[in-house]
Amino acid sequence: MKDGFVGQAAAPGVSPLAAAPPAQAALDLSGAKSRNVSERLIGAFLFACGSLSILTTVGIVFVLIFETIEFFRLVSPIDFYTGTEWTALFDREYGVLPLVSGTLLIAVISMAVALPLGLMSAIYLSEYAPDRARAVLKPTLEILAGVPTIVYGFFALTFITPNLLQPILPQTEVFNALSAGIAVGIMILPMVASLSEDAMGAVPRALREGAYALGATKLEVSTRIVVPAALSGIFASFVLAISRAVGETMIVVVAAGARPNLVPNPFGQIQAMTSYIVAVISGDTSVGGRVYLSLFAVGATLFVMTLALNIVSQRMVARFREVYQ
């Protein structure tokens, strides 16, 4: 076989090693049955794995809706969504607005921390940082993102409040929204920074080079070209961060107290939707009772809020991708 036959066709049938053509009648291309059955079984199992996530969603929606409807039999939804008093455990007033305003206060404070710092970090990491700085900063952000929220709660309660807030603002109570909000801000900072940095990284080089060619400085390129070009991606990270802050539980439970208030005071206690759920469940609530059901009504409200924020964020990311990818 090793003697070359370049440029010269071997005569079919002459070569002793030529494979005999498969007999026409014996040629069956429909595939072995046993193999097809096992392939199909595996495919079905994998399909089931993929579809289990749908079951999770159905479960969440079903549980929330079912128990919330039960709750609305006892408490009118109008009272629930317009009431300004939440004293579920004492006077049985179920107006959810004080919990919502507590949640929003935490979200506002945390965004005041995470938004500017996250955006500036993203600009630095994407446009300025030398490799050596990145090698330190990126893992730091990853570690910060991996710290359990209970640890942030402990940090807010035992460090931020007594060592940072109370010396400067003596009116700050032991449990207060401000320290919890700051801690939540620290928690979501890595997310804002890394998602915004990704968005800026996706801005084409040509756009930057075009601006540099016109004599723009690095700052001008970063802030007037890259940031505007990446804006929808950056906003998407903000919205996702708000959603995370709204859903954050343990920091608020540990550091922000348990006093619902329609007009919350950042230096005093508040109660957020999430912290209500945990506060109630930690006590003994009878299954099916009014307080038990109120958990699910609050949970449903929380779920709808975060879902809406997540969808908005996904839309923004999708629009951003359309432009650049």
Added chain:
Amino acid sequence: MSAAAQSRDVLVAPDTSSRLRRREVQGRVLRGLFAGATSFAVIVLAVLLLSIVLDGYDWLSWRLITEMPSRRPEEAGLLSALMGTLWVISLTAIVALPVGIGAAIYLEEYAPRNWWTRILQTNISNLAGVPSVVYGLLGLGVFVNLFGLGRSVISGALTMALLILPVIIIASQEAIRAVPLSLRQGAFALGATRWQVARHHVLPAALPGILTGTILALSRAIGETAPLLVVGAAGYIAFNPNSLTDQFTVLPIQIFNWTGRPQDDFKHLAAAGIIVLLVVLLGMNAVAIFLRQRFSKRW
């Protein structure tokens, strides 16, 4: 003004040079600001770790991991919480790993491009954004009450499995997507079936990425408190779980419990508990980073 600067002035309008200088100064100031903002993260991390170590260092001892919790802080330990965490996380991994990796294989290797696949994909990314406390409500409604599993290890583990499933799926999908198409084509061209291609080529190549993502997801589950509180892990459990239906507590819940006590000693104990928790998480992250470095592929 130097000769070089003067010769430039000949070429450009005279006031441009001072404006350029202003722009450069502005650039330098803001660059400093950006760098400062970024180093904020480093400072916070350092302060956080330092304050916790200072708070808890004196309370760190072997007693902490060999003793049951107690009402007397000097006798209290984390044993039942450590064992609870071990039980819950092992079960979570057993449930979530095959399902999560299976789902990722389905979505990347099997799923046709149709409306159902789009729904699955959108649904998974939405689930990843659902607050953990809502998963707790799901577990409470379905596993604890509907299925009658009670406030048990298995209820907690199933809830946790659902919670980290989207994370595992998304991470595994990314790892699988990074496997080059040419590898699959080569195998298909040899007459391999879909499963043979996935099992023999795609999975081994994607495994380091899948493992890294899975370990990170599990370490997130170890730090999660809220869903297990809602499902009904108790704050004070002075025995180790022995079966799936036993009551349990976990590390972060024990820490939460100690944090909430009025006595200062318990705060220190909580800090010591946090150190233990962070060491566990650090160990898992180190393994994940090691896997990522060791097996990073060379195509």
Added chain:
Amino acid sequence: MVRQTQAYRVSNPVDINVASASGAIQTPPRGANLETRQDNVISIINLNVYYGAFHAVADVSFDVPKHHVTALIGPSGCGKSTVLRSINRMNDLVPGARVEGSIKYHGHDICSPRVDPVEVRRRIGMVFQKPNPFPKSIYENVAWGARINGIRGNMDELVERSLRQAALWDEVKDKLKDSGLALSGGQQQRLCIARTLAINPDVILMDEPASALDPISTLKIEDLMRDLVRQYTIVIVTHNMQQAARVSDQTVFFSLNERRQGVLVEASPTRELFTNPRDQRTEDYITGRFG
């Protein structure tokens, strides 16, 4: 190449346009070549390939004779690789791809939904443009395909035979445990040929197998093809006309029509096509007048 006496069908370009406009399936003009039909391993009849709404290949018909090298040439984007990938149903793996018409393999239409693409691919092997050995040992690269296809017996012998056939044995016999990725580009490509040979295919499809290689490796692959064609039937896509002229017995020239669809212009014995093209477009292309 004097032996090639079969009558080759030449699709009339006018017919092609009419057919693709009306969408009608035509019976190809089969002529009086009945006595040679038996020697055609593959007959492609009115093949149309779509990627989503894009009609990539329109009404292509030609035959692949046994123990011949058939070269598919033409400008880039003219659908020659698409046609090649249809022959072993690799297009099934491209989302949105749709194939119409029929590809007869020993008389069986492999485009039929009853046909298992896995069965087709183990008989019609494929070598790709970029060498794509598995990230396994050289030995495993060759043995894997045989093993999943249920080939039993002395695997060491099969590996050695396949590597010898691919003219790679002498270079790798002392390092069979080394990774296939550690080989040079040309060796990798021959390894990919060896693993294809190990499953004992009937036909080997090659998609620009030498385009990523240096001239010496290219020459080795070309020598190898002449060697292999004694036992196998080979279809090769190449963008290199000299290569087509060197290695092939039959050449099929593709081009783009005015609607950017890939169409077959001419299929002739290689010498005939290069020395005496029947179609003006073929002549323009081979003389370099076509961009």
